[in-house]
Amino acid sequence: MTSTDHDIKVLNSLIETTIDSAEGYGEAAKDAENTRYAALFQQRAAERRQVASRLQQQVASLGGKPEDDGTVLAKAHRMFVELRSKMSSKDDTAIVDEVERGEDHIKHKYEDALKDTDVSAGTGSVINEAYVSVKSGHDQMRDLKHALHATK
Incomplete structure (x- = not known):
């Protein structure tokens, strides 16, 4: 085990979760009823891809092989799979609730x-x-969730 192995392991785990988050935001953007939310989710998806890229660069600089895909086993991914099933109703509040749950996990x-x-x-x-x-x-996402629930 080299001195960078632990760093690479931690970073790759974060990369997987960050990619899962980007994919979740992408799905939320496709299914959001409100175009403002769809644009917001697209922006966050792009930002998460940039974050994952920066983490991948760090893994490479440490001599490791960066993850380039999320993991089906990640808790965040399961939350976003659940999000997809709830989106059939096109209820933006439910979408924001699920996105916020994913945000709790990644944070x-x-x-x-x-x-x-x-x-x-x-x-x-x-x-x-x-x-x-x-x-x-x-x-x-937390603030958006609270604002949506306050108007109901």
């Missing part, structure tokens, strides 16, 4: 990675930069 996963004291300083810095984007997305 906690990044927070756990930030607490990992075995990660190198350089990798920790890259994770922290990615977390800023993840937290912003989480907070935006």
